Amino acid sequence: MISIHHPSWHQGSIRIYSAYRAFTTDKLDAILGVRMGLKHLNVTLTSVPTSGKEQQNSLDGLEYNERFEFLNVFSMEMELEKSLKKGLPYPILKIIEYLSVDRAGFVWGRQYRLTGHYTIYLLWTAFAFWIIQILMLCLVPHNFAKIVIIVGILVLSADFVYFTFVPKNLQIRFPSFDGSVSILDFHFSTCFYTTLTAGITSLVYGGILIILQAKSLYTLKTFITCHADKHCCEVMKCESVTMLSLTPPNSTSTIPSEEATTVSLIRRNVFTDVTSSLPERF
Numbered sequence: 001m002i003s004i005h006h007p008s009w010h011q012g013s014i015r016i017y018s019a020y021r022a023f024t025t026d027k028l029d030a031i032l033g034v035r036m037g038l039k040h041l042n043v044t045l046t047s048v049p050t051s052g053k054e055q056q057n058s059l060d061g062l063e064y065n066e067r068f069e070f071l072n073v074f075s076m077e078m079e080l081e082k083s084l085k086k087g088l089p090y091p092i093l094k095i096i097e098y099l100s101v102d103r104a105g106f107v108w109g110r111q112y113r114l115t116g117h118y119t120i121y122l123l124w125t126a127f128a129f130w131i132i133q134i135l136m137l138c139l140v141p142h143n144f145a146k147i148v149i150i151v152g153i154l155v156l157s158a159d160f161v162y163f164t165f166v167p168k169n170l171q172i173r174f175p176s177f178d179g180s181v182s183i184l185d186f187h188f189s190t191c192f193y194t195t196l197t198a199g200i201t202s203l204v205y206g207g208i209l210i211i212l213q214a215k216s217l218y219t220l221k222t223f224i225t226c227h228a229d230k231h232c233c234e235v236m237k238c239e240s241v242t243m244l245s246l247t248p249p250n251s252t253s254t255i256p257s258e259e260a261t262t263v264s265l266i267r268r269n270v271f272t273d274v275t276s277s278l279p280e281r282f
Contacts, residue, residue: 013031032045044064064089
């Protein structure tokens with residue numbers, strides 16, 4: 001659940017030295033950070049404090065933390081328009097421009113949007129099976145391990161989809177403080193590795209449970225037993241066998257009253273011995 005809403009799937013940070021806004025000569029020395037989520041991205045811009053009173057300027061202590069949605073095709077274009085109206089700094093506007101363009105080879109915004117959609121669908125499906133897994137543990141525990149493996153496969157599939165379709169060649173260039181060019185590169189972050197660990201753990205745990213269950217090294221009991229029908233059928237079968245074994249070979253033969261009483265007692269004793277030998281399941 002946290003991984004679906006947290007913007008830490010793909011991120012990068014860099015120190016830049018660029019223009020702050022239009023119609024000003026001020027240069028901004030700051031740390032620019034970009035964190036991509038499944039439904040939105042978060043851009044932070046924090047100025048680096050200058051040393052010495054003579055070098056201090058009005059941009060010291062500047063901090064920006066902006067969130068931009070990319071839920072549909074026109075989301076990033078609308079976010080760019082809002083950012084221009086708000087007068088955000090040039091570095092933040094440059095990030096939005098890179099992700100809002102959707103033509104020719106500039107399709108990074110579309111790739112992030114589609115990748116997020118597919119990953120979200122798989123993670124929500126995994127969450128639904130996780131709820132079923134809890135119910136299975138309470139009601140039908142011998143199927144619990146299978147659902148655990150299904151949850152692990154779905155989580156790993158979500159990570160595989162994100163790894164496959166996320167943009168690999170996105171590099172944004174900014175001027176550096178020493179006059180060179182700094183390149184903003186992106187790498188996988190916390191949410192990606194967290195879900196990867198959860199999927200592998202779930203898969204291994206479910207496999208271990210299936211192996212133990214196959215070797216009958218453990219049993220699970222609940223207040224609703226899973227084998228009630230099985231043992232009821234065994235009792236009914238034993239009763240039927242007892243009745244058939246005590247039936248006379250032909251209908252014309254008669255049994256004296258004393259022998260009938262003896263057979264009746266034997267039948268009752270046999271049924272009592274059979275039912276008492278069965279293990280208690282409740």
